[in-house]
Amino acid sequence: MGVEFNPYDFHGVDADPYPAYARLREEAPVYRNEELGFWALSRHADVLAAFRDAARFSSVNGPLLEQRSWGPEARKALSFIAMDPPEHTRMRRLVSRAFTPRRIAELESGVRVIARRHIEAALERGEFDLVADIAAPLPTDVISELVGVPEESRAELRRLGDAALHREPGTHEISQEGATAILEMVGHFAEIVADRHRRRRDDLASALLDAAVDEDPLTDEEIIAFLHLLVGAGNETTTNLIGNAWYWAWRHPAQRAKAFEGRVADWVEETQRYDTAAPTQLRTLTEDVELHGTRLPSGGRVMLLPGAANRDPRVFERPEEYDLDRDTSEMLSFGSGPHFCLGAALARLEARVVLEEMVERVADFDLDPSAGARRHSIYIRGFASLPMTVTAR
Numbered sequence: 001m002g003v004e005f006n007p008y009d010f011h012g013v014d015a016d017p018y019p020a021y022a023r024l025r026e027e028a029p030v031y032r033n034e035e036l037g038f039w040a041l042s043r044h045a046d047v048l049a050a051f052r053d054a055a056r057f058s059s060v061n062g063p064l065l066e067q068r069s070w071g072p073e074a075r076k077a078l079s080f081i082a083m084d085p086p087e088h089t090r091m092r093r094l095v096s097r098a099f100t101p102r103r104i105a106e107l108e109s110g111v112r113v114i115a116r117r118h119i120e121a122a123l124e125r126g127e128f129d130l131v132a133d134i135a136a137p138l139p140t141d142v143i144s145e146l147v148g149v150p151e152e153s154r155a156e157l158r159r160l161g162d163a164a165l166h167r168e169p170g171t172h173e174i175s176q177e178g179a180t181a182i183l184e185m186v187g188h189f190a191e192i193v194a195d196r197h198r199r200r201r202d203d204l205a206s207a208l209l210d211a212a213v214d215e216d217p218l219t220d221e222e223i224i225a226f227l228h229l230l231v232g233a234g235n236e237t238t239t240n241l242i243g244n245a246w247y248w249a250w251r252h253p254a255q256r257a258k259a260f261e262g263r264v265a266d267w268v269e270e271t272q273r274y275d276t277a278a279p280t281q282l283r284t285l286t287e288d289v290e291l292h293g294t295r296l297p298s299g300g301r302v303m304l305l306p307g308a309a310n311r312d313p314r315v316f317e318r319p320e321e322y323d324l325d326r327d328t329s330e331m332l333s334f335g336s337g338p339h340f341c342l343g344a345a346l347a348r349l350e351a352r353v354v355l356e357e358m359v360e361r362v363a364d365f366d367l368d369p370s371a372g373a374r375r376h377s378i379y380i381r382g383f384a385s386l387p388m389t390v391t392a393r
Ligand code: HEM
Pocket: 051, 059, 063, 080, 081, 082, 092, 143, 229, 230, 233, 234, 235, 237, 238, 241, 276, 277, 278, 281, 282, 332, 333, 334, 335, 336, 338, 339, 340, 341, 342, 343, 344, 346, 347
């Protein structure tokens, strides 16, 4: 039988997409899903080339497959992840003036304080949910701190972010609740920007208002859409990276031993390669493209599968092995080319700090994935909950 790949298959694909990815790579490197209207690329060379070829593999219709979210309006809510150069270049350059490596590096001590607060509260109980109690609140707190979201709105923002990404099993569209959640989030950011117009603070929202004011200022709409993109792109991804790291260390005791001996940065990188939290990215073709003997028509939607590319045996030796000693530099979990993840340094910082802080305090742990649940989203891979018991040091 021919290969079938439905990213909404919440039982098969959510539980383990890798057998399907392997078949796609070997048997159908240019795969067509007629019902959902997309092509899929899974080989490392093809995914990489597409990421780097914004002229033919365009982002103008946004990164989301669902018909309600796909189209030229996507940028209104999702900013420059839904633009091509040169518009993308302008926005990303301006935003990068505020979202600087220095600003990110300066967050480390603050991230550590936040991480300790969540970890210590959880450890006191001995039994807790790694996702709900540590991995989910941490990135929201960090981005909120960075952006300038007031303390009292943070939990609400997290709830709205979850609602926006959640898809009920069996549905292929954003829910009404999800659409309302996006509008509410945008409302929160509009309030913050309006407030910073009156009074600047030491936060990203203020810095964005001051980015290139003399030559080419960002408009309020552009800033609001960018802040919304940051929350959408930076929360769930990092949460699931942290959850996936614990899960795979638990499944592989020898690798876990290496991680607990201080190889936390390698633990983060190999987890990203082995089981990326962001397994699908979408593009729209601007012209006909010929690939592996198949003609993909102009206007066609192409799903790039970095999760499949990360296990391509053409690039990675023994790709199905989780191994902290391997070279992960070719992994595509943060994309490549013009849209390469703007938050990569922040994601790495958050994951490293929280894992370091946990390793320091946890002598032994056990997970109960059967009592947990997987996240149901074609854009996010990981756990919605992961019950855990620990023995503290
Ligand atoms: C494990 C964590 C993360 C993963 C796996 C991840 C993955 C990605 C990927 C694959 C892209 C490229 C999308 C495309 O090509 O269409 C991307 C873009 C982006 N990411 Fe991340 N991300 C993570 C964390 C973050 C964080 C923490 C932030 C910010 C706080 C962030 C902000 C962004 C932004 C703004 C873009 C758009 C860049 C552009 O279009 O130029 N990400 N991310």
